[in-house]
Every structure is written in C-alpha cells, then in structure tokens.
Amino acid sequence: MKPVLEVRNLVKRFGALVATNDVSFTLHEGESMTLLGPNGAGKTTIFSQIMGELQQSAGSIHLYSEEISRLKPAARIKRQIARTYQVPRPFAELTVLENIRIGHMPNSIWDMLRQRPDLEYERQLAHKVGLAEADYERTPAELSMGDLRKLEMARSMACKPKIMLLDEVFAGLTAAEVSQISELILKMRADGMTFLMVSHDLPALKPLVDTAIAINQGAEIARGSFDQVMANPAVLSSYLGEV
Amino acid sequence: MTQIIIQGMLLSGLYALIAIGFTLIFSVGRVLNLAYGAYLMIGGYVYFYISQQLGLPKGIGLILAAAVGCLAGLLKYRFIAKPLKGNHVAIEIATLILAIVIQSAIILVFGESTKILHSLVPGIVRLEGVTAPWSNILATGLSWVLIIAVFIFVRQSHTGRAMLAVSQDPKGAAICGINGEWINMVTWGISGLLGGVAGVFFASYTQLSPFMWVGPLIVTVAIVIVGGIGSIIGTLIVAHIIGFLEVIVVSYIAPELRGIFTMLLIILFLIFRPRGLFGREELA
Amino acid sequence: MKLIEKKHLVAWGAFLLIMLLMPNFVSNGTLRIFIFANFLAIFAISWDVLSGRTGYISFGHPFLIGIGVYATAIMSKRFGMPVEYSIPLAVLITMLGSVLIFLPALRIKGSYFALVTLAFMELAYQLVQVVRPDLTGGTRGIFGIKTLTRGAENGFYMSMSLMFAVAFSAWLIMRTQLGTALSALGMQEESLEGSGKSTTKLKLAAFMLSAFIAGLGGAFYAHYVGAIAPRTLFDINFLFTIIVAVLLGGSGTIIGPIIGAFFLTFLLEFLRPYLPGAGRYFIYGAIALLLYMYQPKGIYNLLEKLYQRWRGGAA
Ligand SMILES: Nc1ncnc2c1ncn2[C@@H]1O[C@H](COP(=O)(O)OP(=O)(O)OP(=O)(O)O)[C@@H](O)[C@H]1O
Ligand SMILES: [Mg+2]
Numbered sequence: 001m002k003p004v005l006e007v008r009n010l011v012k013r014f015g016a017l018v019a020t021n022d023v024s025f026t027l028h029e030g031e032s033m034t035l036l037g038p039n040g041a042g043k044t045t046i047f048s049q050i051m052g053e054l055q056q057s058a059g060s061i062h063l064y065s066e067e068i069s070r071l072k073p074a075a076r077i078k079r080q081i082a083r084t085y086q087v088p089r090p091f092a093e094l095t096v097l098e099n100i101r102i103g104h105m106p107n108s109i110w111d112m113l114r115q116r117p118d119l120e121y122e123r124q125l126a127h128k129v130g131l132a133e134a135d136y137e138r139t140p141a142e143l144s145m146g147d148l149r150k151l152e153m154a155r156s157m158a159c160k161p162k163i164m165l166l167d168e169v170f171a172g173l174t175a176a177e178v179s180q181i182s183e184l185i186l187k188m189r190a191d192g193m194t195f196l197m198v199s200h201d202l203p204a205l206k207p208l209v210d211t212a213i214a215i216n217q218g219a220e221i222a223r224g225s226f227d228q229v230m231a232n233p234a235v236l237s238s239y240l241g242e243v
Numbered sequence: 244m245t246q247i248i249i250q251g252m253l254l255s256g257l258y259a260l261i262a263i264g265f266t267l268i269f270s271v272g273r274v275l276n277l278a279y280g281a282y283l284m285i286g287g288y289v290y291f292y293i294s295q296q297l298g299l300p301k302g303i304g305l306i307l308a309a310a311v312g313c314l315a316g317l318l319k320y321r322f323i324a325k326p327l328k329g330n331h332v333a334i335e336i337a338t339l340i341l342a343i344v345i346q347s348a349i350i351l352v353f354g355e356s357t358k359i360l361h362s363l364v365p366g367i368v369r370l371e372g373v374t375a376p377w378s379n380i381l382a383t384g385l386s387w388v389l390i391i392a393v394f395i396f397v398r399q400s401h402t403g404r405a406m407l408a409v410s411q412d413p414k415g416a417a418i419c420g421i422n423g424e425w426i427n428m429v430t431w432g433i434s435g436l437l438g439g440v441a442g443v444f445f446a447s448y449t450q451l452s453p454f455m456w457v458g459p460l461i462v463t464v465a466i467v468i469v470g471g472i473g474s475i476i477g478t479l480i481v482a483h484i485i486g487f488l489e490v491i492v493v494s495y496i497a498p499e500l501r502g503i504f505t506m507l508l509i510i511l512f513l514i515f516r517p518r519g520l521f522g523r524e525e526l527a
Numbered sequence: 528m529k530l531i532e533k534k535h536l537v538a539w540g541a542f543l544l545i546m547l548l549m550p551n552f553v554s555n556g557t558l559r560i561f562i563f564a565n566f567l568a569i570f571a572i573s574w575d576v577l578s579g580r581t582g583y584i585s586f587g588h589p590f591l592i593g594i595g596v597y598a599t600a601i602m603s604k605r606f607g608m609p610v611e612y613s614i615p616l617a618v619l620i621t622m623l624g625s626v627l628i629f630l631p632a633l634r635i636k637g638s639y640f641a642l643v644t645l646a647f648m649e650l651a652y653q654l655v656q657v658v659r660p661d662l663t664g665g666t667r668g669i670f671g672i673k674t675l676t677r678g679a680e681n682g683f684y685m686s687m688s689l690m691f692a693v694a695f696s697a698w699l700i701m702r703t704q705l706g707t708a709l710s711a712l713g714m715q716e717e718s719l720e721g722s723g724k725s726t727t728k729l730k731l732a733a734f735m736l737s738a739f740i741a742g743l744g745g746a747f748y749a750h751y752v753g754a755i756a757p758r759t760l761f762d763i764n765f766l767f768t769i770i771v772a773v774l775l776g777g778s779g780t781i782i783g784p785i786i787g788a789f790f791l792t793f794l795l796e797f798l799r800p801y802l803p804g805a806g807r808y809f810i811y812g813a814i815a816l817l818l819y820m821y822q823p824k825g826i827y828n829l830l831e832k833l834y835q836r837w838r839g840g841a842a
Binding site (some may be wrong): 260275278323327331332333335336337339341342343344346347348351421428453457461464465499500502504509510512513 | 582586623630637638639641642649650654767774803805808812815818820
C-alpha cells in the first residue's frame with residue numbers, strides 16, 4: 001500500500017502550551033486510522049494543522065509525497081483531502097442542498113459563474129448520507145444534531161476527497177444513526193476511501209479502523225491495532241485521568 | 244519644543260478622556276458604540292444651552308452636560324444595546340442610525356452653524372514664549388482627574404472589579420453571581436457621562452457643530468483598538484502617541500494635513516496591528 | 528427547483544414596463560425624485576453586494592462612489608476627455624481604489640473592518656480638499672461637469688435603464704453558484720475555507736463587483752447632477768442613507784435595496800413641505816431605527832410574509 005499522508009515530527013505550540021508534541025504517523029491508501037485520546041489531548045489541533053487552518057510550529061506534512069505545509073486550506077482540499085468539524089458549522093441560511101453545493105462547486109470564480117449547480121449530484125449525496133428528502137430544502141436550524149452531522153459529512157464528501165478526516169463522527173447521534181453512519185463509512189472504505197477518525201464512541205469506532213494512535217497532552221503514548229492500543233495501561237490511565 | 248509638549252499634552256489629555264469612556268463599553272459590552280460621538284455633541288450642546296443661552300453658571304452647565312450624557316448612555320443601553328444583545332453588527336448599525344438621529348435633532352434645535360463656546364475660565368498662560376488658554380489647561384486637568392477616578396473605580400471598587408470580570412469572561416462572571424445587567428447599565432452610564440464632559444472640553448478646544456462627532460469618533464475607536472481593548476493604560480499611551488504626532492504634524496509639516504495624517508495613521512495601525520500595539524487581545 | 532423561473536422573469540418584465548411607462552403618469556417633479564431614487568438604488572445594491580452578502584460591513588461606501596464621481600469629473604472637466612472614455616475609466620479606477628479597502632479585509636473583520644472603511648471615507652474627504660485643489664476644486668468641489676441628459680424625462684430614462692441593468696445583472700449573478708458562495712462567506716467563513724473555496728478570491732470578487740457598481744453609479748451621477756462637493760459626497764449622512772435603504776428594504780436581496788431606496792427617497796420628499804432638512808432626517812432616522820430594531824429583515828421580508836399569509840388564507 002502506498003503512503004498517502006505522512007505527518008512527521010509535528011509540533012504545535014500555543015504560547016507555553018504544547019498542543020501537539022512531536023507526533024508522526026503515516027496513513028496508507030485505503031487505511032482507516034483513529035486518533036484516540038481524552039478531551040484536550042490535541043486531536044482536533046492535529047486535524048487543523050493537516051488541513052492548513054492552523055500553521056504548525058515545527059514538523060512536516062506530506063500529501064501524496066508533496067510537502068503541503070505552506071499551502072492554504074483550499075489548495076490542500078484540491079489535493080483531495082477534506083475534514084468534518086467536531087461542532088458542525090453549516091451555512092445557516094442556505095438550504096441543505098445549497099450547503100452541499102458549496103462543497104461541490106468549483107473554486108474558480110469564472111466557473112462558479114458559468115457552471116450550473118449539479119442538483120442531481122447534490123440529491124444523491126444527501127440521500128447517500130441518509131438525509132430525508134423532506135429536509136433537502138430546509139435550513140440547518142430545522143435539523144436535528146444527527147442530521148447536521150450527516151450534512152457535515154455530505155458537505156465534505158462533496159469536495160471529492162480521497163482522504164477524509166472525521167472529527168467526532170458519532171457525537172450527538174442516536175443508536176440508529178450511529179449504525180447508519182458506520183455503514184456509510186464501511187461502504188466508502190470498500191470504495192477505497194482513506195480515513196482518519198476521532199470519536200469518543202469506542203465500540204462504534206472499533207469495527208471501522210485498522211490502526212490506532214493514542215495521544216495524551218499532545219504526545220503519542222501508544223500505537224498499534226485498536227485492541228492493542230486499548231489494552232495499553234498508559235492509554236487506560238490517560239482516559240481514566242480524564243474523569 | 245515647549246510648544247509641542249504643551250499642545251501635545253492638552254490634545255492628548257482630551258483624546259484620552261474621550262477614549263476612556265469608549266473603552267469601557269468596548270471592553271464590557273464588546274460592541275462598537277458608534278453613537279458615542281453623539282455623546283460629545285450632546286454634552287457640548289447642553290453646556291452651550293445652559294451656560295450661554297440661559298446664562299447659568301458654567302459649573303452647572305458642565306454638570307448638566309455630564310448628567311444628560313449619562314442619561315443618554317442609559318437610554319441607549321436600555322433601548323438599543325439590550326434588545327439587540329450579542330448582535331454586534333446590528334448594534335453598530337443601530338447606533339450609527341441613532342447618531343444621525345441625534346445629529347438631526349441638534350440641527351433642528353440649534354441650527355447647522357458652528358458655535359464658539361466661551362472659555363471655561365478666562366485668561367491665558369505664558370510659559371517660555373508659549374501661550375495656552377487657561378481653560379484648555381483646566382480641561383486637561385479635569386480630564387486627568389476623571390481618568391484617574393475611573394482608573395481607581397475600576398481597580399478598587401466592587402462594581403469596578405465586577406466590570407473587569409464581565410469584560411474578561413461574561414459567562415464566568417454570571418456564574419459567580421455578578422449581575423451583568425447592572426454592570427452593563429453602570430458601564431453605559433459612566434461612558435455617557437465621560438462622553439458628555441469630554442464633549443464640552445472638545446467643543447471648547449475646537450468648536451461646537453452638529454458635525455463635530457465623526458472625526459473624534461474615528462480617532463477614539465482607533466485609540467481604543469490600538470491601545471488594546473479594555474486596557475486603560477494602553478489607551479492612555481496611544482492617546483498620547485496620536486495626540487503628539489498630530490501636534491507635530493500641525494506645527495512642523497502643515498496644519499491642513501492634520502486630518503489626513505491622523506486617518507492614515509489609524510488605517511495603518513488597524514491594518515498592521517489589529518490586535519493592538521501591545522498585542523493583547525483578539526476581537527472580531 | 529430551477530434557478531431562474533418564469534415567474535421571476537415575469538416580475539422583472541412587469542417592473543421594467545411600469546418604469547418605462549412612468550413618465551406618462553407622473554409629473555416632472557416626481558420624475559426627478561425617481562431619478563434620485565434610481566441612483567440611490569444603484570448605490571444600495573452596490574453596498575449590499577459587498578456587505579449584505581459577505582458580512583464585511585463597509586462604512587466607507589461613499590469613498591468608493593466618490594472615486595468614481597471625482598475620477599470622471601476631473602477627467603472630463605479638467606482634461607476635456609469625452610464621456611465615453613471618462614466613465615469607463617472612472618469605473619476602472621474605482622475598482623482599483625477598492626483594492627485599498629480589500630486589503631484590510633484580508634486581515635481584519637467585523638468592527639475593525641467597518642472602522643477602517645469609515646476612516647477611508649474621512650481620509651478621502653480631507654484629501655480632496657488639500658491635495659491638488661486645482662484638480663479637485665478643493666472644498667468647493669467641481670461645477671459645470673458635462674451633463675448627459677437634459678430634462679426630467681431623459682434623466683429618468685437614463686437613470687432607470689442604468690438601475691435596471693445593474694439590478695438585473697446583479698440578480699443574475701447572485702442566482703449563480705457565485706452568489707451562493709458569497710452568501711456563504713457571510714455566514715461561515717471558516718467552513719467555506721474548509722470546503723475548499725478560496726475566501727480571498729471570493730472577497731476580491733465581491734469587492735470588485737461592488738466597486739464596479741459604485742463606480743458606474745457614481746460616474747453617471749456626476750454627469751447627471753453636473754456639480755459635486757466633498758461635503759455632500761464623503762458624508763456620513765450619505766453613508767447612512769445608503770445603508771438604511773438596504774436595511775429597510777431587506778439586505779441579501781436585490782429587490783430589497785431598490786424598495787428601500789424608493790421608500791426612503793419618497794419619504795424624504797413627502798416630508799419636505801412640512802419639515803426642514805434636518806427635521807426630515809430626524810423623522811426618517813427615527814423610522815429607520817424603529818423598523819431596524821423590530822423588522823430587521825426589512826420591508827421585502829414583511830411583504831413576503833404578508834403575501835404568504837394571504838395565500839395561506841385564500842387556500
Ligand atoms: N486556538 C487555540 N489557542 C490556544 N489553545 C488552543 C487552541 N486550540 C486548541 N487549544 C488547546 O490545545 C489543546 C488541544 O485541543 P484540541 O481541541 O486539539 O483537543 P481534542 O483532543 O480535540 O479534545 P476534544 O476531545 O475536547 O475535542 C487544548 O488544551 C486546547 O485548549
Ligand atoms: Mg476535538
């Protein structure tokens with residue numbers, strides 16, 4: 001399997017706080033990896049650095065062997081990587097389909113003007129993530145938390161990524177929605193999507209991932225298969241220390 | 244040189260007083276109160292009406308200017324800032340509209356023409372060949388008294404410390420049992436009061452006109468932002484930087500460049516140091 | 528859902544027809560009021576394209592309009608340039624000038640941005656009075672600028688066609704994906720960036736479009752009134768009128784600013800016999816404030832709601 005995303009010796013400092021402390025990992029094509037760690041461990045911060053929303057203090061990020069640390073988020077997304085946000089941040093006054101449209105539309109002003117929106121594609125995508133047809137013309141304010149997460153998935157899928165970073169995929173979902181999204185992820189995996197996931201719902205996560213990295217206070221404390229990592233005493237105590 | 248120092252101190256003291264009233268609201272309420280400039284106008288015209296049209300003692304004019312300014316602040320809080328709570332853009336736009344309403348009200352009552360305020364106290368001081376009217380010196384002195392009073396109030400009094408708490412963390416302050424409503428009222432009241440007094444001083448420094456508020460408003464907001472939101476000391480320092488630079492430009496380069504220079508300075512400051520000269524805080 | 532529906536085109540057609548027939552029904556005096564309403568509508572659309580959509584509140588729009596006004600006035604009056612060249616050039620210069628307020632928008636947001644634009648307006652006011660008064664006319668401004676039309680009726684047709692062209696094109700643009708993206712910019716800049724869109728490019732597009740309209744409106748305005756003065760142009764009252772027109776009508780739409788501009792202009796005229804200038808501003812400021820506080824989405828939204836209720840009741 002060829003490596004698609006390589007993070008090397010990543011460091012992020014916020015003043016005195018070291019939010020990412022020398023983290024390295026490699027994600028291979030079709031692999032599904034999870035970042036484990038208690039609240040405040042630094043998972044989201046790593047996502048933001050990969051996407052270019054935060055600039056790392058040190059270290060490098062390679063996407064398909066290209067160093068992307070200097071690129072803006074839009075340029076990275078163009079290289080087929082996309083993320084979802086822990087707290088969904090939809091466009092409040094746009095409809096569900098229009099929210100998806102934002103992800104799907106081209107990034108050139110001229111093309112935005114010229115191309116008509118692909119309504120068929122938008123509907124298919126909304127259907128694929130499990131949004132009800134009745135919601136297509138609704139605005140985010142009228143959606144449940146579960147539907148907002150689905151919309152968040154759809155919006156980032158609309159950017160046509162090959163690598164997806166999912167932040168807290170299952171937070172706020174009902175049991176039925178969790179299995180719905182799990183199925184979706186499994187299906188996308190079968191289609192070749194590469195994933196990096198974060199979730200506090202460990203049982204739901206387990207069947208979806210190949211490998212796991214546990215971090216605490218910004219630094220790696222264990223890696224291996226999901227079960228190996230979860231059996232690691234350091235990981236257990238970091239989770240327990242959280243309570 | 245003495246000339247520059249004296250002129251600079253006078254103008255900067257005035258700017259500082261205006262800016263302090265503004266920074267209180269900006270730090271506690273996190274809103275740009277664009278009608279703040281209107282306090283200046285209100286103060287100036289109240290003073291003009293009481294002392295020059297009615298001929299009452301100047302002290303009474305000054306006190307009433309402060310009182311009406313304070314009242315304007317309270318009303319503005321009650322009827323604009325509170326109903327629009329949290330929506331910064333809406334408050335900015337609403338206060339801008341209000342400023343225009345107040346401006347037209349003043350034109351309606353007093354006319355468009357500029358008025359000259361009689362000096363607070365007569366006489367001129369001469370110092371090493373430099374002259375300065377006593378009333379400007381008195382205004383600067385009073386400004387400093389007020390600034391120091393606000394400083395002590397914020398640092399020492401219970402209410403003042405509660406204001407600081409609200410400005411740093413509104414939710415946390417509410418949890419600690421601080422009555423945000425009351426704090427906001429006090430802040431808007433004090434801010435109006437300071438604006439009213441500053442208006443009298445500013446109008447006697449320049450002149451009284453229904454259009455006198457835009458320039459000082461921009462200068463004030465810039466001082467507050469550059470000085471670091473909510474930092475009284477920072478505000479004082481930047482007020483002096485801008486005041487002195489303005490005086491230097493006027494004396495050494497060309498008086499008519501005064502406004503241009505100040506605006507350029509503000510634009511550059513805001514673009515290159517939007518988080519303030521001392522890099523204190525972020526505020527969208 | 529189709530992007531451009533027949534009913535929209537019918538509405539635009541009806542609007543155009545009514546406007547074209549207007550001179551047959553109203554007096555020349557009323558037509559002159561319409562002319563000002565048309566120009567105000569253009570300025571309001573220009574403001575809304577930038578601030579109503581992207582959320583970057585410009586308090587310096589008179590700065591942009593003023594560039595267009597002064598550019599064409601100076602070129603045609605001082606250098607004798609024909610209007611066919613001076614107006615397009617003025618539009619171009621306005622778009623270049625808008626880069627000055629676009630650059631800060633890359634770094635600062637919200638109140639800071641609003642303030643910088645306000646400072647630009649004040650700066651322009653000071654500059655035209657001091658720098659090269661032989662060109663700008665200093666405090667007194669420029670008189671005797673070549674006018675394009677004579678008589679109320681021609682002025683009306685000119686301003687109306689311009690307004691209609693601007694409004695319809697802006698409406699078409701806002702129906703495209705670009706329009707959706709610009710609105711998204713005002714709602715969630717971060718998510719837009721996180722959806723692979725360059726917010727810098729989108730902001731630039733919004734500024735350029737806004738400046739194009741402002742410059743065009745300003746240049747034609749200069750050649751309609753024939754005389755300009757810095758005090759009335761770089762004026763907070765002017766800014767206020769533009770913003771209030773948008774907000775009263777309904778921001779984020781095209782028809783809103785037009786409704787607002789017409790409403791405001793006619794309200795001012797209606798009050799004219801009863802009140803002096805300041806009194807009118809007082810009344811309409813107060814009305815604007817009340818409406819803004821209690822009907823922040825504007826008249827258009829109010830009409831829409833009434834229409835829906837009426838349809839709901841009828842069905
Ligand atoms: N912009 C920022 N400025 C300063 N500190 C930050 C910033 N963003 C995150 N942090 C800090 O960095 C640390 C890591 O935060 P991060 O959000 O990455 O954690 P997380 O693992 O995603 O936690 P959670 O499970 O709560 O989402 C936290 O201590 C957080 O307070
Ligand atoms: Mg997180």
